[in-house]
Amino acid sequence: MSKGRRFQAPRGTRDFYPPQMAVRRHIESAWRKASIDCGFEEIEGPTFEHLDLYTVKSGEGIVSELFSFTREGGEDVYALRPEFTPTLARMAAAKGRSLALPTKWFAIPIHYRAERPQRGRLREFLQWNVDVVGAEAPVGEVEVLEPGILALERLGLGPEDVEIRLSHRDAIAGLLKALGVVEDRVPAAFELLDRLDRLPPEEFSRRGEALGLDAEAIERLRGLGARRFDLADGPDAIARALDVEPKLLETLEPLRQALAERGLLEWCRFDPGIVRGLAYYRGIVFELHERGGGERAVAGGGRYDGLIALLDGPDLPACGMGMGDVVLSLVLQDRGLLGEDDGEGLMPAPDAFVIALDEVGAARLPALVAGLRRAGLHVRHSHRTTRNLGKLLGEANRCRARSAVLLDGGASRGVATVKNLASGAQQEIGLEDLAASLGT
Amino acid sequence: MSKGRRFQAPRGTRDFYPPQMAVRRHIESAWRKASIDCGFEEIEGPTFEHLDLYTVKSGEGIVSELFSFTREGGEDVYALRPEFTPTLARMAAAKGRSLALPTKWFAIPIHYRAERPQRGRLREFLQWNVDVVGAEAPVGEVEVLEPGILALERLGLGPEDVEIRLSHRDAIAGLLKALGVVEDRVPAAFELLDRLDRLPPEEFSRRGEALGLDAEAIERLRGLGARRFDLADGPDAIARALDVEPKLLETLEPLRQALAERGLLEWCRFDPGIVRGLAYYRGIVFELHERGGGERAVAGGGRYDGLIALLDGPDLPACGMGMGDVVLSLVLQDRGLLGEDDGEGLMPAPDAFVIALDEVGAARLPALVAGLRRAGLHVRHSHRTTRNLGKLLGEANRCRARSAVLLDGGASRGVATVKNLASGAQQEIGLEDLAASLGT
Numbered sequence: 068m069s070k071g072r073r074f075q076a077p078r079g080t081r082d083f084y085p086p087q088m089a090v091r092r093h094i095e096s097a098w099r100k101a102s103i104d105c106g107f108e109e110i111e112g113p114t115f116e117h118l119d120l121y122t123v124k125s126g127e128g129i130v131s132e133l134f135s136f137t138r139e140g141g142e143d144v145y146a147l148r149p150e151f152t153p154t155l156a157r158m159a160a161a162k163g164r165s166l167a168l169p170t171k172w173f174a175i176p177i178h179y180r181a182e183r184p185q186r187g188r189l190r191e192f193l194q195w196n197v198d199v200v201g202a203e204a205p206v207g208e209v210e211v212l213e214p215g216i217l218a219l220e221r222l223g224l225g226p227e228d229v230e231i232r233l234s235h236r237d238a239i240a241g242l243l244k245a246l247g248v249v250e251d252r253v254p255a256a257f258e259l260l261d262r263l264d265r266l267p268p269e270e271f272s273r274r275g276e277a278l279g280l281d282a283e284a285i286e287r288l289r290g291l292g293a294r295r296f297d298l299a300d301g302p303d304a305i306a307r308a309l310d311v312e313p314k315l316l317e318t319l320e321p322l323r324q325a326l327a328e329r330g331l332l333e334w335c336r337f338d339p340g341i342v343r344g345l346a347y348y349r350g351i352v353f354e355l356h357e358r359g360g361g362e363r364a365v366a367g368g369g370r371y372d373g374l375i376a377l378l379d380g381p382d383l384p385a386c387g388m389g390m391g392d393v394v395l396s397l398v399l400q401d402r403g404l405l406g407e408d409d410g411e412g413l414m415p416a417p418d419a420f421v422i423a424l425d426e427v428g429a430a431r432l433p434a435l436v437a438g439l440r441r442a443g444l445h446v447r448h449s450h451r452t453t454r455n456l457g458k459l460l461g462e463a464n465r466c467r468a469r470s471a472v473l474l475d476g477g478a479s480r481g482v483a484t485v486k487n488l489a490s491g492a493q494q495e496i497g498l499e500d501l502a503a504s505l506g507t
Numbered sequence: 508m509s510k511g512r513r514f515q516a517p518r519g520t521r522d523f524y525p526p527q528m529a530v531r532r533h534i535e536s537a538w539r540k541a542s543i544d545c546g547f548e549e550i551e552g553p554t555f556e557h558l559d560l561y562t563v564k565s566g567e568g569i570v571s572e573l574f575s576f577t578r579e580g581g582e583d584v585y586a587l588r589p590e591f592t593p594t595l596a597r598m599a600a601a602k603g604r605s606l607a608l609p610t611k612w613f614a615i616p617i618h619y620r621a622e623r624p625q626r627g628r629l630r631e632f633l634q635w636n637v638d639v640v641g642a643e644a645p646v647g648e649v650e651v652l653e654p655g656i657l658a659l660e661r662l663g664l665g666p667e668d669v670e671i672r673l674s675h676r677d678a679i680a681g682l683l684k685a686l687g688v689v690e691d692r693v694p695a696a697f698e699l700l701d702r703l704d705r706l707p708p709e710e711f712s713r714r715g716e717a718l719g720l721d722a723e724a725i726e727r728l729r730g731l732g733a734r735r736f737d738l739a740d741g742p743d744a745i746a747r748a749l750d751v752e753p754k755l756l757e758t759l760e761p762l763r764q765a766l767a768e769r770g771l772l773e774w775c776r777f778d779p780g781i782v783r784g785l786a787y788y789r790g791i792v793f794e795l796h797e798r799g800g801g802e803r804a805v806a807g808g809g810r811y812d813g814l815i816a817l818l819d820g821p822d823l824p825a826c827g828m829g830m831g832d833v834v835l836s837l838v839l840q841d842r843g844l845l846g847e848d849d850g851e852g853l854m855p856a857p858d859a860f861v862i863a864l865d866e867v868g869a870a871r872l873p874a875l876v877a878g879l880r881r882a883g884l885h886v887r888h889s890h891r892t893t894r895n896l897g898k899l900l901g902e903a904n905r906c907r908a909r910s911a912v913l914l915d916g917g918a919s920r921g922v923a924t925v926k927n928l929a930s931g932a933q934q935e936i937g938l939e940d941l942a943a944s945l946g947t
Contacts (some may be wrong), residue, residue: 072818073600074560074563074597074819076553077557081552082552084602104880109532110525110528113521113631115520115574117515120514130579135576157514191553191554213880217880328877330874330877331877377512378513378514415548437769437771441770445543446544
C-alpha cells in the first residue's frame with residue numbers, strides 16, 4: 068500500500084458502490100414508473116437556490132438548517148436545497164398564466180440538511196416529489212397519493228406494511244376549539260399536537276395549560292394525538308368515537324369518497340395527530356408510516372395553496388407529496404425486499420459472457436464483443452489470460468450472465484457455442500445469428 | 508397576478524421543465540445503456556467532498572474555481588464537486604486490495620464550477636464518467652472510449668460529426684525534445700501547446716522563445732498543434748509526415764491496433780495538440796470534438812495512474828473519460844437530433860387517454876384509470892368537465908396518447924370503445940381485456 072492521504076465521504080453522505088447504486092436505481096425506477104403511469108411529467112431544478120427563496124417561505128429560522136455559500140468575490144448567497152417545493156413553486160410561478168391546469172409534475176432531486184446525521188436522517192438524500200398544481204381538495208391529494216401507493220406496491224409493500232395517516236387542518240382546528248382552545252392559540256395547539264410523541268407527558272400538560280386548557284381538555288388533546296381511525300368507517304362513525312359534532316369532520320367525506328374511487332381507502336386512516344410542522348401547509352395533510360414496526364415516516368405531504376402566489380405567480384391551489392430514499396431503503400431492507408445480497412441481485416445481469424477457448428477464439432473476441440454490444444446486448448468477457456473453461460465459467464456465473472458464448476476454432480467457419488448458464492443447455496449458433504439469439 | 512417576490516434560478520444553473528427534462532433523460536439513458544452494455548457498473552458519491560480532496564489532487568489553485576462552504580459552527584470545509592475522478596479514486600482507494608481488477612465503473616454525477624457562465628459552460632452540469640481501474644494502456648483507454656462511441660452513435664452522431672483526437676504524452680515529449688525543448692521545460696511546453704488556440708500568435712512565439720526555442724522550432728511547434736493525422740495510417744506514416752524519427756511515435760501502435768480490433772479506428776485521429784491541462788494525466792490523452800462546426804469539445808479523458816495511490820490506495824493504473832451534457836445537448840440540437848419540438852417528442856407518451864362520454868362512463872372512470880395504471884400502463888384523463896368528444900380527443904392527441912378509451916353506457920355491460928389515435932380505427936373491447944389490449 069502507498070502512504071497517500073486517506074479521505075472519507077463527508078459525514079452524513081453516502082458512497083454508492085455498484086450494489087448500493089442498484090438499490091438506489093431500483094427505488095428510483097419504481098418512483099419514476101409510477102409517476103409516469105399516473106400522468107405526471109418529470110422536472111428538475113438546480114441543486115442550490117438563492118438562500119432567500121427558503122427564508123421567504125419558511126422564515127429566517129431555516130438558515131441554521133441549511134448549507135449556504137457564496138461564490139468567492141460574489142454577492143449572492145446560495146443554499147443547497149433542503150426541499151423541492153420552493154423550486155417547484157418558483158418554476159410554476161415563472162410560467163404564470165401559461166401553465167396548463169392542472170399541472171402534474173414529479174422530480175427525484177437530491178436534498179441537503181445541515182443537521183447532525185442519525186439513522187434514517189442523512190445530510191444528503193434523495194426525495195421523490197409528486198405535485199399537482201391547479202387542483203382543489205381532495206382531487207389533488209388523491210392524485211399525489213396514487214403514484215405513492217403504486218410505487219410502494221411495486222416495491223413489495225402493502226397496506227399491512229405502510230399506512231397513510233391523513234388529517235385535515237380545518238377539522239382539527241374545529242376539534243381544538245371544541246376543547247376550549249381560543250382562535251389565536253390554534254397554531255400553537257397544532258404545534259403542541261405535532262410534538263406529542265417527542266415531549267415528556269408533564270411538559271405536554273404544562274404547555275396545554277399555557278394554551279388555556281383544563282386538565283380534562285389536556286387529556287382529550289392527548290387522546291386526539293394517540294388515536295387513529297379507519298377512514299372507511301366514514302366521518303360520522305369517527306365523530307361518534309371522538310364524541311364530537313359530526314359537522315366538525317364533514318371535510319373528510321369528499322376525501323374518503325375520492326380515495327375509495329381510486330381503490331386507496333384500505334391504506335388510509337384518519338389520524339388527528341398529523342399536523343405537519345411546516346407552516347405553509349393547510350387543509351388536508353398526511354404522512355405515510357411504517358406499520359407495526361418502527362412506525363418510521365416514509366413520506367409526507369399536504370396542500371400548500373398560496374405558495375406560488377408568494378413567489379409572484381398566479382394564486383393557484385397546489386399540493387404535493389415527498390418520499391425520501393433513506394427510510395424507505397431501511398424499511399425495504401428490514402422486510403427482505405431488496406434481496407438477501409445487499410443489492411447484488413438488483414445489478415444489471417449480462418446477456419452474455421464471451422469466452423475464448425483458443426487462439427482463434429481470442430483473435431475473434433474483441434470484434435465479436437464490440438458487435439454484440441453495438442446490437443444492444445450487455446456483454447462481458449474475462450480480462451484474465453487463462454484458458455481454463457471452469458474458471459472462466461465461474462467468472463461468468465459470478466457476474467450473473469445468462470449465457471456463455473464459447474469461441475474456438477469454430478469461429479473460422481462462422482459458429483460459436485452458446486451455453487445457457489441457468490439450464491446448462493448448449494447449442495451451436497452461427498455468428499451472424501448470435502445477437503438475435505442472445506437477445507431473446 | 509399576485510405581488511409576491513419573484514425569484515430566478517441562480518446564474519449558470521438550469522430549470523428543467525418537462526421537455527428539457529425529456530432531453531436530459533434521453534441523453535442519460537443513452538449514456539447508461541452504453542455503459543451497461545459495455546460491462547460498466549454504476550456508482551455515485553456525494554455531491555460535495557472535503558475541500559482537501561481537490562487540493563491534494565490539483566493544488567491550491569483550484570480553490571477559486573470551487574463553491575466551498577462549512578456547516579454553521581462546523582470545522583470541516585466542503586466543496587461542491589467540480590469533477591468525479593477524485594471521488595472515484597477515493598472510493599477505489601477505500602476498497603484497497605479487495606477491488607476486483609479491472610474494475611469498470613460509470614457514473615452520471617452533477618458537477619459544479621464557480622466560474623462566470625458562458626455558452627456551453629455552466630455552473631451546474633451533468634457529466635458522464637466512465638473509468639477503468641487496473642488496466643494498462645491501451646486496453647483501459649479503448650474500454651472507456653467504446654461506450655463513449657456507442658452512446659454517440661445511439662444519439663445519432665457518427666464519425667462525420669465527432670472525432671476522437673488522441674495523443675500520447677510520451678510521444679509529444681519526444682517530439683518536443685526533438686525540437687530542442689530541454690527536459691525540465693517539457694511541462695511548460697505542454698502547457699504552451701495546450702493554449703495554442705487561445706494565445707495570440709505573437710504571445711505564442713514570445714513564450715516559445717522563453718522555452719529556449721529558435722524561430723524554426725517555434726513554427727514547427729505551432730504546426731504540431733495545428734495538424735491532425737488519420738491514426739489508421741499508422742505511426743510510421745505520421746512520423747514521415749511530421750518529419751520525425753518513427754521511434755518517437757511507436758507508443759501509438761498498440762493503441763491503433765486495439766482501436767482497430769473494436770471497430771473504433773474510423774473515429775480516431777492523432778492530434779499532437781491534445782495535451783489536457785490537468786497535471787495528473789499521463790500517457791494517452793484524448794478529446795472528442797465536433798467536426799466541421801464549432802469544433803466544440805464533447806468529451807475528454809486520459810490516464811491517471813498514481814491518483815489512487817495518492818489517496819492511500821493501492822498503486823493501480825487507471826484511466827477515464829468524462830462527457831458533459833451541456834455541449835452535447837447543443838451539438839445534438841444543432842443537428843436536429845432532438846426533434847423539431849425542443850424535447851416535446853421525447854416525453855413519455857401515454858398508452859391511453861380515457862374519456863367519459865356520459866354519466867355512466869364518468870362514474871366508472873376513476874376505478875378504470877386506477878386499474879389500468881396498476882397494470883403498468885401510462886394512462887391519462889381530462890380534468891375538464893366537458894363531454895365534447897372532439898375537444899377531449901384533441902387533449903388526447905396533444906399529450907400524444909396512443910389510444911383513446913371511450914367510456915359510456917356500455918361500461919354497464921362491461922365494454923369500452925378503444926380508438927387507435929394514429930390510424931383512427933375503433934374497436935369494442937371488454938373491460939377485463941382492456942389492460943392487455945392497450946399494453947400491446
